[in-house]
Amino acid sequence: MPPDKNYNLYFDNAATSWPKPEPVYTAAEKYLRSTGGSPGRSSHSRALRADRLVYEARERVSSFLGAENPGQIVFTLNATDALNMAIKGLLQQGDHVILTTMEHNSVLRPLGSLKRKGIINTTVVPASTDGYPDLDYLQNSLTSTTRLVICSHASNVLGTIMPVKSMAEIAHRHNCLLLVDAAQSAGCLHFNVKELGVDLLAFTGHKGLLGPPGSGGLYVREGIKVDPWREGGTGSQSEKDEHPSEMPERLEAGTMNVPGIAGLNEGIKFLQSEGMEQIRAHELSLATRLLDGLNKIPGITIYGPSRPEDRLANVSFNLKNFDAGELAFALEENFGIQSRTGLHCAPLAHKSAGTFPHGTIRLSPGYFHREEEVDYVLECLEQTARHLVN
Numbered sequence: 001m002p003p004d005k006n007y008n009l010y011f012d013n014a015a016t017s018w019p020k021p022e023p024v025y026t027a028a029e030k031y032l033r034s035t036g037g038s039p040g041r042s043s044h045s046r047a048l049r050a051d052r053l054v055y056e057a058r059e060r061v062s063s064f065l066g067a068e069n070p071g072q073i074v075f076t077l078n079a080t081d082a083l084n085m086a087i088k089g090l091l092q093q094g095d096h097v098i099l100t101t102m103e104h105n106s107v108l109r110p111l112g113s114l115k116r117k118g119i120i121n122t123t124v125v126p127a128s129t130d131g132y133p134d135l136d137y138l139q140n141s142l143t144s145t146t147r148l149v150i151c152s153h154a155s156n157v158l159g160t161i162m163p164v165k166s167m168a169e170i171a172h173r174h175n176c177l178l179l180v181d182a183a184q185s186a187g188c189l190h191f192n193v194k195e196l197g198v199d200l201l202a203f204t205g206h207k208g209l210l211g212p213p214g215s216g217g218l219y220v221r222e223g224i225k226v227d228p229w230r231e232g233g234t235g236s237q238s239e240k241d242e243h244p245s246e247m248p249e250r251l252e253a254g255t256m257n258v259p260g261i262a263g264l265n266e267g268i269k270f271l272q273s274e275g276m277e278q279i280r281a282h283e284l285s286l287a288t289r290l291l292d293g294l295n296k297i298p299g300i301t302i303y304g305p306s307r308p309e310d311r312l313a314n315v316s317f318n319l320k321n322f323d324a325g326e327l328a329f330a331l332e333e334n335f336g337i338q339s340r341t342g343l344h345c346a347p348l349a350h351k352s353a354g355t356f357p358h359g360t361i362r363l364s365p366g367y368f369h370r371e372e373e374v375d376y377v378l379e380c381l382e383q384t385a386r387h388l389v390n
Contacts, residue, residue, distance in 0.1 A: 008332075008337075011338060011364060012338055013207065013208075013366035014184060014207065014340065014362065015207075017210050019368060020210050020212070021266065021270040023266040023269065024210060024266045027262040035049045040234065053262055053265070054256060054258065055070070057264060058248070061217060065201070065203075072220050072222055073218075073219055074217055074218045074219075074252055075215070075248070075257075076202075076216045077215075078183075078215070082204075083181060084229065087107070088110060088114070089226035089251070090147065090148060090177070090200075091119065091120050091147060091148065092119070095120045095145060096122070096143055097122045097147065098124075098125060099123075101126055101349060102133065102151070102152050102158075102162070103150060104152065108347075125137050129303075129352060130160060130304055130306070131155045131158040131304055131352065133151065133163075135166060135167070142170070146176050148177050148179055151180060152183075152184065153180050153181065153182045153186075155346070156184050156314065156345075157314075157350060157353065158303055158304030158314070158316060159305070161189070164197075165197055168196060168197030177200065178200075179198075179200040183204045184208070184314070185208070186203040186207070186208055187209035187279075188208040188280065189276075189312070193219055199220075199224055200226075203216055203217055205263070210271065211268075212264065215261055215264040218251065220251075226250070226251060228251050228253065230254070232253040234249045285371070286374055287308045287312070287365070290313075290363060290377070293375070297381055299320040299321075299385055300317050300381075303318075304353075313364060314364045315363050315364070316344075316360035316361070318355065318361065319385055324359055325361075327341075337377055339362060340362045341360070341361045341362070343356070343357070343359045344360075
């Protein structure tokens with residue numbers, strides 16, 4: 001039976017995770033109500049408490065990602081902010097950049113802007129229909145002017161987990177840097193930046209890390225110099241009109257989103273207490289259940305890797321002869337199921353998958369979902385598909 005009109009079942013965690021662990025809410029509120037103060041700006045007790053909060057979060061992120069030095073973690077607004085910071089802070093006139101068709105507009109648009117200005121040139125590595133980049137094409141695309149290779153750690157459209165370590169090895173053999181977009185993978189997969197061999201890694205706080213919107217960061221390997229793309233107050237070296245050169249102040253200017261950082265710290269604490277292996281196992285079981293059920297519904301086409309272990313829990317699909325938006329509307333209107341449709345800000349990924357320009361409908365369960373909720377979604381999809389087909 002359809003739920004009451006106030007019911008909603010949120011299956012859009014690849015966009016923003018919800019709900020959050022309770023300590024995430026309380027940490028953000030506690031800062032706003034009790035701590036206050038601007039980190040690095042004063043020596044009074046409220047500012048010092050804010051300082052300690054930010055440093056604790058920086059240490060936690062550093063440890064969680066496997067970085068050697070907390071000073072190489074820069075807090076940003078989100079992964080888009082971090083990617084812009086890396087791209088525009090690294091690239092110079094005449095540089096060549098290699099990216100894959102699986103990249104988000106957070107990569108495509110800043111690169112497109114630099115390319116239109118005549119600053120850089122780019123090569124796009126094609127990917128298979130299930131989202132894997134052609135590594136031979138990558139190898140053959142490297143030139144003497146290639147400065148940067150960019151890849152998603154996991155596709156927001158297909159869920160495909162990318163061969164990041166192999167791409168890092170190829171890039172490093174040609175003295176290039178690898179920038180990884182971990183917006184989808186951070187908090188969903190256990191990984192170590194040193195073991196992967198990445199040089200820079202952008203992450204957001206509001207997805208798998210279970211933090212609030214407006215939080216995220218950029219890991220920069222020691223020895224890599226990224227020019228700041230915003231400059232201003234840091235609370236240090238205030239007598240100079242030159243921005244500090246030391247990390248992380250070099251890339252952090254202006255008052256931080258301390259409530260967001262406080263929430264992000266608690267989100268990662270929760271992940272650590274639960275254990276990344278348990279989180280991955282649960283989300284993998286949900287994805288497996290979802291894929292198995294979708295495969296049994298006539299007219300459904302699923303995109304991305306067929307093996308659940310090769311992907312995140314994100315599942316994109318279409319119903320034959322029906323618009324994805326129409327199907328998503330029917331699911332929410334009739335059953336309270338909330339999903340995401342369209343091109344998911346990744347048009348080249350949809351071209352690789354063969355779903356451009358109409359896109360797909362995407363379901364992305366999270367750690368707080370239960371198997372019976374996946375079963376309910378499948379029942380509703382089967383009922384809707386039968387109704388639409390007939």
